[in-house]
Amino acid sequence: MATPVLEVRHVGKRYGDTPAVVDISFDVQSGQILALLGPSGCGKTTTLRMIAGFVEPDEGTIAIGGRNMRGVRPHERSVGLVFQDYALFPHLTVAQNVAYGLRQRGDSRDETARRVREMLSLVRLAGFDDRRPAGLSGGQQQRVALARAMAITPDVMLLDEPLSALDAKLRQQLRFELKQILQAAHCTTLIVTHDQEEAMSLADEIIVMDQGRVLQQGCAAAIYHSPRTRTVAEFIGRTNWFEGKLGQGLAPGFREFVTAEGRFVVRSDGSVNGESGQFCVRPERLRMLPAEALPSEELNTVSGTLMGAEYLGSEIHHAVALDSGRTLICVEQNRDQSLPTPGTRITVGFRPADCILTS
């Protein structure tokens, strides 16, 4: 495999007695989009600032394009930064903003003008040259910031919460655009975000961070389908938990799991062992069955009483009270089905393959 464009090796940083980042390592390959995902204060922003050169790591090495970045100042690195607040220069026009990096580099006037035109048309803002940032919408400002960073063809693009300053509708639309622009320019990109949807939709690979450590790395589907820990499972997507004890092994890849609410068959790759444990089922994998439905090898069941439903348009969320007193959330697609009356006894069914065993 070719050398990764960005290499982070055993990097650590502490502020006083508080560790901000603890021994993290990852690579970003050429043209790859990687997301650092985690709650605020998990160390993802510190990591980004170390790569950009604003913070010097206490230990470990960061290499960009195969070159060790220790002691290299921010302006000597080849990174394109897009901040959450876009940080457009308010005293410059859109074209001057995009040209800023090119002028620092000493490009000729003609070359700069050509590149600015090219960048503005890439982000579909051709003709906005003489506008001031204050006169642009949030989405347009974001695209100017992107064009300005990409204009200098940096080795790595660093995006800090690129979409979180926008409202929900616009965010969804821009997510798609952003990915297209980054892919069209074959940008090697690191995105830092706390928004799981942003990470899943934009990134080829996701690193979930918490308390300065890497919890899990993988593509969106792998992290959603096989989170290794409870923290990861809860951070990505919604969960219904069952706690109890691991029982005997069944067919290859499956094990028995004993809880106060009954015995279940769960998927197990053997990585989780020990006496007590837990597994979760995603709400959309729970099926609402009639009360008389019976368990089988292919179906776990647990019975309960319908509490009520939230009608959310495309989805309907049902709350089901189990006989143990706990509540499960069950998500159904809205197919114009009639809503069952609260108080109805039902059986909730789920496939063993949908049971996620975590440590």
Added chain:
Amino acid sequence: MDAGIHAPPRLGNAVERLRKRHRLQRIADDVSGAIVVVGIWLTVFLLLLPLVITFSMSFDARDYLGAFPPPSLSLRWYAKFFSDSYLLEGLKTSLQIATLTALASTSLGLAAAVALERLPSRYAQPLISLFLSPLIVPGVVIGFGLLIFYARTGVDSTFLRLLGGHVLITFPYAIRTVLAALGGIRPSLVEVAQSLGASPTRAFWTVTFPLARTGVAAGAIFAFVFSLDDVAVSIFLSDPHRYTLPVALVSMLHANFDLTIAAAAVLIIGASIGLMCMLDWLAGLDRVIGSGYYKP
């Protein structure tokens, strides 16, 4: 249980007491409100009255200091001011000192403010207090202290003595306006500039300075106005040959009192008001004194 319209007698007494208390509170509020309004008008009156009298006296046509209001008006005191070489010499020195003070104070203020911005706040805060301390030391004390300091250190030029004193007393205003302007510039702007290949120095001159420019100009105007108006410090540092206009006016007040002083005072007030209006138009006075610019 619903109490209905007719409350039981015991409760009725309580309601009555409460109403009485509300009535008394309302009277107390009205009285204190009226006192505040009277106080405000009294203050405005006391502040403006001397100005109004000075203004009208400067146009007084009489030779002597007569009763208010003047029976007839003329521009003779203004004419006398502009033909009085003693006062004009003071005006020239005042304008020279004020201009140089404005330049020096703002340059120093800019340099200090940039340094303070980069320091952690636990070091910056004490330094800011130190830099602002000339504000709380009386001008007379500063003037006397400087006089002794200059005598000991052998600074003989009266012009330099005056300039040093004026920079000292205007520096707090300059540093405050520049700090406010710098504080309003988001750190991410400078970081982005650096990521785009600008060295810290380039980033300062291409991003920080253009954004702080109005604040810096405001600081310069502040310094100019305060320098032009100062008496307390200048009176210690002037000599019979080099003196500022306010010092010349004070000494005239002792020697031969005539209404040229009123005319000069009106001119200084006019210049100050003009500059303050310019400042307000340039940057917005509330923004210079209050928060910074470009805050999201």
